[in-house]
Amino acid sequence: MIPGAVHGTDELITNFASVNFLNLQRRADVMDCLVDATRQYGLGSGGTRVIQGITPAHVDMEQTVARYLNKEAAISFATGTVANIGFINAMAGTQQFMQGLAMVNRDVVFVYDRDAHWSLWKAAEGLKFGERLFSFQHNSVESLEEVLRKLRGKRVVVVFESVYSIDGTVAPMHELVDLCERYGALSYVDDANGFLVYGPPNRNFHVEYEGMLRATFIMVSMKKAVGLEGGLIAGPKDAIDSFELISGASSFTAGVLAPAAAGTAYITRLLAYEEPQIVDDYLAKVADFRSRLLDVELPITDTATCFTSVVVGDEAKCVELYNAYLEQGIRVPPYLYPAARRGGAVLRIILNAGHTEEQIEHFIEVSKNFRDQKML
Template sequence: MEQALAPALAQRSEDHLYRHRRVLATAPGRRVTDAGGRCFTAFCSNDYLGLAKHPKVVAAFKRAAERYGVGSGASHLVSGHGREHRALEDELADFTGRARALLFCSGYMANLGTVKALVGKGDAVFEDRLNHASLLDAGLSSGARFQRFRHLDSSDLQRRLLATEARRRLIAVDGVFSMDGDIAPLPELVTLAQQHGAWLLVDDAHGFGCLGPSGGGVAEHFALAEPALPILIGTLGKAFGTAGAFVAGSEALIETLIQQARTYIYTTALPPALAAATRASLQVLRAEPWRRQWLAALIQRFRRGASTLGLSLADSATPIQPVILGDSQRTLQLAAYLEARGFLVGAIRPPTVPAGSARLRITLSAAHTEADVDGLLAALADAGGYRP
């Protein structure tokens, strides 16, 4: 096995594509310390609203852990479904304006379980080319005919819909694309879905909490109710600051998933304490709109500064602000330079992004200050030959 695996690892390293894990010694947040004692300002977290260590969220987790313990003991369908899970599902349904919601252990499991429960042999799945890996894997493994249309290209999708004779047709897209930060053209996709008798699924992992007047994500941003957007998926480990995921939709959708989604049926439920913490997070998210407002102001501040520096940014009004460099080695070099200046950013390279589009994935949070953003911009300005 070693002889078979080692050459591929060596080649990955030579191509500047090797992935490394960083060990942190502190909680996630604006400032982090690694295991070696070095302190950084982090611009690589998905904790967009700064809720991961909010006192009310942490306190709710502690109280529930004292009462329920730290595990759930079984799957939801055996004995792992408790009061906190049920209450959170009800509150998420209300938050999204859907009839019901269903908890999953991760966004990956929610996407995989949902797609495979809804379509199979004889059906067709249409996905944006830049969808998250979990949606792509779900479509590929569903047994349905899997087609990828050009990024944000409704015309390409329409052409493919016109050519299909599939029994069921599922359109699946990210709400906010995780590596580019741009938003799917949902009104156009709703129209196409209705014209062609397709179901529309949106994974709004990076929109929930950040977009919409009350943080309801892309569905609220575009004012799309359940009939227009019947399958809405969100994760809890980003703007909510906890972990897990949910699917929101009609009574028939949720009951179908309970009966048929294997990633729901055959896995241990989230700990009740985590559900309780997420309930507290949702309360804070709703009660403190200033977090979204401050985040939006920081995004604009960063984009103005980056434009002044001549940096190549994606068309994104979300917390995800990729600086496109193209070359993987240069991306690693610039990330290392910023690290030496005290800033952590994500160096994203193929195959996570298409070849030739390596980038710094800079993510902003409501926990950041103006000084943090200005400091990062100053470091980027001083980066010299590392920048394009």
């Protein structure tokens, strides 16, 4: 959505909710790429990957993303949520395909960061907690080690996120991957939020992102920096190839629309190699925004990622504040349980590369007034 988006009515509001934070669909060259691919391939998918195969745009996207993430191969899914569901289904399931061809992963157990995204918990819904599903405290290396020690001898997959979008925290990825390697566990990092934003040496969290590249699997969503729809998992080629069949998510539901695949390949090359300045400029704008929020003493989350939240705590108060901002023409969404922890409600503020100084100033002025009135 655009930074001055509508709210289901004709009334214009300023949107601080959209995770399409780089606003790249507004660029003429990106639009050309999307329109050209629509002309070439059409918009509808026409069916599932397993049934009808994929277009050259999909192949280009998967190879481009795999190369960027330093992995042998990548496979795409309709959304990041479908990718997560497909991954857990593939790694947890037991299926007999035909005589002599079976997948038996009945003994695999999963260890999740407790604050993992809804889609990951949803994917594991059929796994009994304490038998096949375990958790460790958010981003805690000690807590993960305690769990892994108890699971010695089992086939284990450790699942965590790179950047947590509710509180902006970043996982200690070297340390978590070190532990996985020491205990012979596979690692799966959900990098929905940091894809194409973090990693290069001149940006924050470079070291953590070097650690992420060591993980067995990396999942990304195309909804955030890319600003389109879809998800990918990158990893070892034999495993990635097998996911086409055993994830279920390539057999029973449609994949990424071809124009979105073409757009993702284009935007990945743009942000990673051709114009990384786009992201550098955006992060500088975020840093400036955060310091202005701190100047008016807004109680924002500590970690300086592009995911900034105002910590509210009480859920009812959080919804009240959301409505109060809306009355001032600003949309900042309340994140309540299960998106946030119980009693840990936040208002999440996403700055958009397209926000004007006037829109930012208005947001700060309104926030300052709420702060002065002790509403925050």
